[in-house]
Amino acid sequence: MDLKPCIRSAQPSKNPVAALPESGSDESVYDTVRDEGILQMQKVERKGKRKREEGDGMEGKLDKKEEDVMKEKGMVKEKKGKQKLKKGKGGGILTNKLFSELVISELTAKAIREMNYTHLTEIQARSIPHLMEQSDVMGSAKTGSGKTLAFLIPAIELLRSSNFLPVNGTGVIVICPTRELAIQTHKVAKELMKYYSQNLGYVIGGTNMRSKDNQLAKGVNVLVATPGRLLDHLRRTSSFNYKSLKCLIIDEADRILEQNFEENMKQIFKRLPQVEDFANFTFRKNEERQRKLVYVGVDDSELKPTVEGLQQGYCVIPSEKRFLVLYAFLRKVRQKQKVMVFFSSCSSVKFHAELLNFLAIQCDDIHGQVKQQKRTSTFFRFKEEKGILLCTNVAARGLDIPNVDYIVQYDPPDGPKDYIHRVGRTARGDKGKGSALLFLLPEELKLLIHLQATNISLAEYEFSKKDVPKLQSRFEYIVGGNYFLNELAKEAYRSYLLAYNSHSMKDIFDIHQLDLKKVAASFGFKDLPKVSLNLESSASKHRKMRKVGGGRRHGIGPSKPYGRRGGYDRRHLARF
Numbered sequence: 001m002d003l004k005p006c007i008r009s010a011q012p013s014k015n016p017v018a019a020l021p022e023s024g025s026d027e028s029v030y031d032t033v034r035d036e037g038i039l040q041m042q043k044v045e046r047k048g049k050r051k052r053e054e055g056d057g058m059e060g061k062l063d064k065k066e067e068d069v070m071k072e073k074g075m076v077k078e079k080k081g082k083q084k085l086k087k088g089k090g091g092g093i094l095t096n097k098l099f100s101e102l103v104i105s106e107l108t109a110k111a112i113r114e115m116n117y118t119h120l121t122e123i124q125a126r127s128i129p130h131l132m133e134q135s136d137v138m139g140s141a142k143t144g145s146g147k148t149l150a151f152l153i154p155a156i157e158l159l160r161s162s163n164f165l166p167v168n169g170t171g172v173i174v175i176c177p178t179r180e181l182a183i184q185t186h187k188v189a190k191e192l193m194k195y196y197s198q199n200l201g202y203v204i205g206g207t208n209m210r211s212k213d214n215q216l217a218k219g220v221n222v223l224v225a226t227p228g229r230l231l232d233h234l235r236r237t238s239s240f241n242y243k244s245l246k247c248l249i250i251d252e253a254d255r256i257l258e259q260n261f262e263e264n265m266k267q268i269f270k271r272l273p274q275v276e277d278f279a280n281f282t283f284r285k286n287e288e289r290q291r292k293l294v295y296v297g298v299d300d301s302e303l304k305p306t307v308e309g310l311q312q313g314y315c316v317i318p319s320e321k322r323f324l325v326l327y328a329f330l331r332k333v334r335q336k337q338k339v340m341v342f343f344s345s346c347s348s349v350k351f352h353a354e355l356l357n358f359l360a361i362q363c364d365d366i367h368g369q370v371k372q373q374k375r376t377s378t379f380f381r382f383k384e385e386k387g388i389l390l391c392t393n394v395a396a397r398g399l400d401i402p403n404v405d406y407i408v409q410y411d412p413p414d415g416p417k418d419y420i421h422r423v424g425r426t427a428r429g430d431k432g433k434g435s436a437l438l439f440l441l442p443e444e445l446k447l448l449i450h451l452q453a454t455n456i457s458l459a460e461y462e463f464s465k466k467d468v469p470k471l472q473s474r475f476e477y478i479v480g481g482n483y484f485l486n487e488l489a490k491e492a493y494r495s496y497l498l499a500y501n502s503h504s505m506k507d508i509f510d511i512h513q514l515d516l517k518k519v520a521a522s523f524g525f526k527d528l529p530k531v532s533l534n535l536e537s538s539a540s541k542h543r544k545m546r547k548v549g550g551g552r553r554h555g556i557g558p559s560k561p562y563g564r565r566g567g568y569d570r571r572h573l574a575r576f
């Protein structure tokens with residue numbers, strides 16, 4: 001991992017958590033590490049199922065882990081075919097099975113060829129045959145392993161084979177947990193359906209409902225949606241015809257079946273035809289249904305839940321130096337690489353984006369408080385270009401951004417599952433490579449125990465001795481080392497003081513027992529400099545306005561050291 005110059009690669013510590021107390025985690029390894037990425041439910045007449053000629057997947061015994069999982073969940077075994085499914089050469093995700101071997105329409109096959117896909121990934125090779133036979137499937141595979149095509153191809157084929165037309169309304173619904181993921185999935189479906197007369201669309205929060213009403217009235221055969229907005233349309237758009245629904249796909253099912261989506265999902269299930277009670281889809285409460293469900297678990301036998309091409313490490317940084325290290329790191333990579341930095345709250349993303357841009361580190365931000373139009377344009381720009389993106393967990397799931405070089409976790413994840421999804425934004429697809437670096441405060445070290453319990457081991461990185469004193473005492477060194485930038489340091493310090501004045505920083509200071517003198521020192525000042533706060537500046541006006549509204553700018557308080565909760569942010573405090 002090239003983390004120079006501010007952090008040097010250290011020897012992975014023999015056992016970084018050995019000295020820490022035993023983990024009290026009661027999460028099973030399966031629950032923690034697996035991305036139950038696909039959940040497809042088809043309640044369609046099962047007459048005339050096509051028998052496929054080829055074998056449908058893996059030969060050999062199911063590994064014990066997979067069997068255990070199925071036993072626990074009461075699912076059926078994946079059928080074994082005669083054809084051997086081998087992994088491609090060079091440790092990539094591809095198998096030896098070709099798309100040209102699939103019994104699919106020429107319209108789909110042509111689109112796939114134009115997307116330059118030749119071989120199927122394992123999750124595709126193992127789940128597509130079951131889905132084509134209209135079985136209900138729950139699929140699970142590592143991040144970036146091609147789950148999207150695994151569920152889209154059979155869904156589109158289903159519409160074609162049943163001669164579904166716009167007049168029939170919506171035949172396939174794909175539910176995604178975030179707006180960006182819905183837009184992305186819609187884009188892939190659009191490419192796949194390039195030669196089809198059937199149409200598609202998406203409905204997501206933060207956009208105009210009325211224009212979508214009109215679209216739905218005309219008939220949208222494949223609809224990609226986020227749960228809240230889908231429910232709004234189910235309730236309020238009388239012209240939305242979903243009575244002939246053939247297939248429901250839940251992407252990132254483990255996320256969607258979590259508590260905060262539960263109520264919406266219950267309501268959605270109630271309204272959709274042929275979809276049974278919500279409880280049946282939690283895979284615990286209805287044995288009969290569970291028995292019909294095919295579980296396709298790729299990589300269950302592998303100990304390592306993260307992908308091959310990912311290098312991962314952590315460094316322990318005291319809170320007063322955390323920003324400086326981030327700053328030095330980002331300054332080094334600048335626009336030459338693609339970096340995603342995860343924070344735990346919208347307010348923290350906002351604050352750090354403002355501060356970094358102010359310090360001439362150009363970066364974009366995505367979080368729940370950004371308007372949807374800006375979120376979408378930022379997302380697509382970041383897909384295309386190098387640069388730095390600060391984000392909350394809203395960008396942790398499913399987003400397929402090519403060639404991300406680094407994932408930095410400035411605030412730690414909620415737990416191993418969260419960690420896996422965040423780092424899964426890099427090293428994606430066939431032979432993808434990337435690096436992930438986790439910042440930990442000394443009191444957060446216990447997270448490593450939870451990660452280790454799920455077979456994620458991280459190398460330890462340290463500041464180089466050479467850089468530590470400079471980072472400690474001379475902020476102007478890291479901002480460029482010349483006299484002009486000394487002024488910039490003063491300005492940065494001023495903005496800290498402004499935040500301090502507006503209480504949010506004061507809370508951080510209290511929590512981490514920092515004193516202003518130490519912070520001033522980290523900006524390169526021996527004594528506390530007198531900085532005019534210019535209370536008539538526009539910043540202070542905003543501050544006053546916010547105060548009138550009673551809100552603190554970053555919402556950071558003793559119980560919320562990572563900032564105010566908002567939208568997608570569920571976590572307040574990550575102390576392990």
Ligand SMILES: Nc1ncnc2c1ncn2[C@@H]1O[C@H](COP(=O)(O)OP(=O)(O)OP(=O)(O)O)[C@@H](O)[C@H]1O
Pocket residue numbers: 035037094117118119120121124141142143144145146147148149397398399400424428429430
């Ligand atoms: N058969 C294939 N051959 C080559 N590349 C593929 C194939 N299938 C998918 N990919 C590529 O792999 C990348 C990851 O695919 P996808 O986004 O579907 O992963 P995922 O498993 O859904 O990931 P996540 O768990 O993060 O949601 C994409 O860039 C996609 O284009």
